[in-house]
Amino acid sequence: MTGFFTLFYKELLRFWKVGFQTILAPMVSTLLYLLVFFHVLEAHVEVYPDIAYTHFLIPGLVMMAIIQNAFANSSSSMIQSKISGNIVFILLSPLSYHTIFLAYVLASVVRGILVGLGVYIVTWVFFDIPLQLPIWSIIFVLLGSGILAVLGLIAGIWADKFDQLAAFQNFIIMPLTFLSGVFYTIHSLPSGWQYLSHLNPFFYMIDGFRYGFLGVSDISPYISLLIVASCLMIISMLAIRMLRTGYKLRH
C-alpha cells in the first residue's frame, strides 16, 4: 500500500507543482469556449424543450475539460518519464504493474476532476445550473476520466516521441471529443452522423454526465453506463497487459 500511495502522491505533486499550467490554464480555455459559444448560440439553439442552451452546454464543457485533462496528465507524465529516462526508478522498484496502473490513472482522474470542478464553480457563479441527479454525474465523471486516463497511459507508453503523442491526441482524442455532442444533441444531426456518433464511446460519457444535470438525455443512462464501464474494462486490461509484458518499457 505504501508503494501505491507514494507513486500516487508523486503523480499528484507532479501536476500540482505546476498547477498554473495543469489546472488554471485548462480552466481558462474551457471558460473561453463557454463565453464564445454562449454568446453565439444562446439565442438560436434549442436542444431540449424548456432547457436553456447554457444548461446543456455547461455540463458538456465541464466533462470535456475533465476528460481532456485526465488524458493529458497520464500521457504527458508517462512520456516525459520515458524520454528523460527517470521511468527507470519506477521500473527498478518492486511496485507491481497493477500498482503502477492504479497510481497513474487515479492521479490523472484527480487532475481531471479538479479542472472540471474549477470550471463548474466559476460557471455556477454566473449561471445557476441545476444538478438534479448528482450520483449519475459522479459515476460518469469517474468512468469517463478513468477511460481517458487509461488511454493517456497507453498513448504515453506507446509513443516514442512527443509528436507521436500529439498525433494520437489530434487524430483520435480531439475528433472523438468534438464529435461526442458537447455542443449539440445528436438528434439534430443527419441520420448517418447520428449512427456514427453511436459508435463513439465519448458520446455516452457526455450524455450520461449531462443526464445527471438535466434529467434528460439522448440515450438511457443505463445503456450509457454499460457501454462506458465496458470500455473502461477493456482498455484497462490492455494497459495492464502492456505494463505486465513491459511493452516499450522493458526492452
Added chain:
Amino acid sequence: MLPALEVQHVSKHFGQIHALADVSLSIYPGEFFALLGPNGAGKTTLINIIAGLSLADNGVVQVMGHDVLSDYQQARLNLGIVPQELVFDPFFTVREILLIQSGYYGLRNNGRWVDEIIERLDLSDKAHANMRALSGGMKRRVLVAQALVHKPPVIILDEPTAGVDVELRQTLWEFIKQLNRDGHTIVLTTHYLEEAETLCNRVAMLKQGRIVALDNTHNLIGQMTAGNSLRLRLSPDTLPEGLQDRLSKHEDGIHELRIDHYVHIESVLAALRAANIEIVEMHLQQPDLEDVFINIMKNNNLTK
C-alpha cells in the same frame, strides 16, 4: 552457499548484435565483484537484465534466490542499481526524491536513513535543492543514494565514478567498502582498472557479449607470466652482452629488461657490477590489472 546473484546461460540480441552470448556467472554474498570490458561489451545489458529493465532472450537470473521474472518483487527488494545514464526527475528536490524512492520500496518512515545517506555522500548542502540545479557529479551521487534507500543486500553500480571528482571518488569508495564490510554484495563496472584492482576480490571480463576471464583479481594478475620488468638508467648507457637477451625495450636512455622471477634481479645486478656499469635509476615494474585486461582482450579476438 546460495549465490547472491546467479546468471545462467543468458543471451540477448538487439537486431543483428549479440549483446550477450550465453553468459553464466555466480556472485556470492559478501563479494566485491568487478564486471569489466570495453565499450559495448555488454556490461550494461547484463545489468539491465538482472534489474528487469531488459528481458533476456533466454537464460535464468536470480537475485538472492529470487527469479527476476517470476518473483520480481522479491528480487527487486534485494537489489539496488545505480544506472550508468545520468537520469533524474526534475520536479523534486534531492530529499524528496529519496523519500519517494523509499516509498516505492514500501518504507514509510525512512527519513533517518535517507539523511544518513545524504550525509555520507556529501549531499547535505544540496538536500533541499531541485535536481535540475545539481552538477553532473552531484546527480550521480543522488543516483547512488537512490539505490541505497532500501539497504539492498546486492548493490550494482554501473560506472559510479564516471564524471565524479577525485575527492568524492574516495568518499564514495569508502562508503561502498563500508557497505561491503557490513555484508552487502557489491558489483561494479568501471573503466578505471586500478579502482577494480584495489577494491574487488573477483573480476569478470566481457568482450563482445562473452565472458573471456573470470577469476580472483590476484590470480589474474599472477597469471601474467613474464609480466615483471626492470627499468634501468645506466652510466655508461650500455648493456653488457650477457643481458642483451633480456632486453625488451631501449628508449630515452632507459633499458627495460624482462624479469620472470625475482631471483633474476640478482643476476642482472651481478652482471652490471662485473661490467663496471653504474645504476643511475632503477624501477621494478609489476603487471597490473590493466596489463591483464589488455592482454586478455588482445588474445580473444573472436570477430563476428
